[in-house]
Amino acid sequence: MRDSMFSALFGAMSNEHRVDITANNLANINTTGYKRDSCAFQDTFLRFAHDYVVDSKPFIRDKDLFPEPKIMARPRLSEEVVDLSQGALQSTGNPLDLAINGDGFFKIQKGADVFYTRDGSFEMSPDGQLVTSEGYPVLAGGGAVNIPPGGEVSIDESGVIRVDGQNVAQLDIVEIDDPKGLKKEGENLFSFDGNEVPSDSTVKQGFIEKSNVEIVTEMVSMIESQRTFEMYQKMLTGTDTLDKTVIDKVGSVRA
């Protein structure tokens, strides 16, 4: 009886987690360059079953060779995956708005560390550097980009920045060998420790990449989580009722 109660509890907890993730996706529906999170569940059946496997016996006659495993579906959240699919590109007409078409990332210097982002709504700092909305320098050729003031900034598909036709710098656009190792840091930044690989992504000037969250998908996942959660609740109360019946029956003296 307890088993079913714990199974339901684990299920409910995983669903709660799932709603948290969905809510975060929905909150970031208008965040430039945001990539949605999705999660996967695994049941812990194997691990629990293993606890019940006793030492194997060499002879059939000794029995217990294949002890009956206790089957308990206790789903747990196993992993969370960042969905890196392309978001829609929106035209803004601002020359410092850049969108990446492909799997690449811009490189950003924050303090001593390098971070990656798909948010290309860049600005000029008062020192004339190309920076993110938070003021972190965008890297080109391994360093920050200084843009001469007042000029006409044009950035071509390969990320070459030209001011009044003069070649200024080449934006660092890289891909990473293992996208699963990306860690979200907030501020639209990703961190990653692994290898960078050259990217053949193209840059589009005057566009920003919208978030790749789709309302319908998130809504469906929300409904699904809510209903499963209700189901688990029914299971919990059902088990409880059963327990209660047993206790009442055992505890009462029949006339």
Place this chain on the structure above:
Amino acid sequence: MMRSLWTAATGMVAQQTHIDVLSNNLANVNTQGFKKSRAEFEDLMYQTMQIAGATNQAGNRLPTGMQVGLGVKPVTVHKFFSQGTFQNTGNTLDVAIEGRGFFRVDYNGEDAYTRAGAFELDSDGRLVTAQGYPLQPEFVVPPETSSVVITEQGRFSALDKNGVELAGVDVPIYDFINPPGLNAIGKNLYLETEGSGAAVEGVPGDDQFGTLSQGYLEGSNVELVDEMVGLIVGQRAYETNSKAMTTSDSMLQTAINVKR
């Protein structure tokens, strides 16, 4: 569950800012020299429950981590200094800047900058903005003037009926490294900030500076359709976030109902 309630709340607050910015753009659709703004968002911090690369009970390295985001925050409201539409008014004291640059006016002893070039004469004959802030350097139009001529290069001259110059002044215009960093104070005026960089003085038509056009006014650069689409997007995003909130609320209710 409380986490998703708060996450949804950050989403609703962010969309509220989004709509606030759009409404201000729409309210100023006919304001001379007005520059539209756009709210930008970024994801908030993440709660890391499992680091990617950690070892699980079976001794395997986990390829991915487990992080739950805690919502969104508005990071900046970016002003767009693209050119607005020009309107021919025929008024000799209306001046538009074609290209980069701002006029400097005296804002109660402080330097303020504007692109709204609808100048007027005050009782002393000075060229002032509609709110009465004098253009810098000051230009006084003598009473005998029959016409005022403003050249593309910023020469303001008051001529008598024979075409003789009674008074004249070269009005420079000013540019900034980062115009979106200017502090908008209303009244179509901007103040210099640390973010914009210092004002760079220049002669209209030189280098990056724009030229002046007499008899024209610069309208706002607000595109009605863009703003309307933005409103729809903002409203729907607000709605979905409120749905996320009601969902987690009803799940809480369900959880509470477990205990009878």
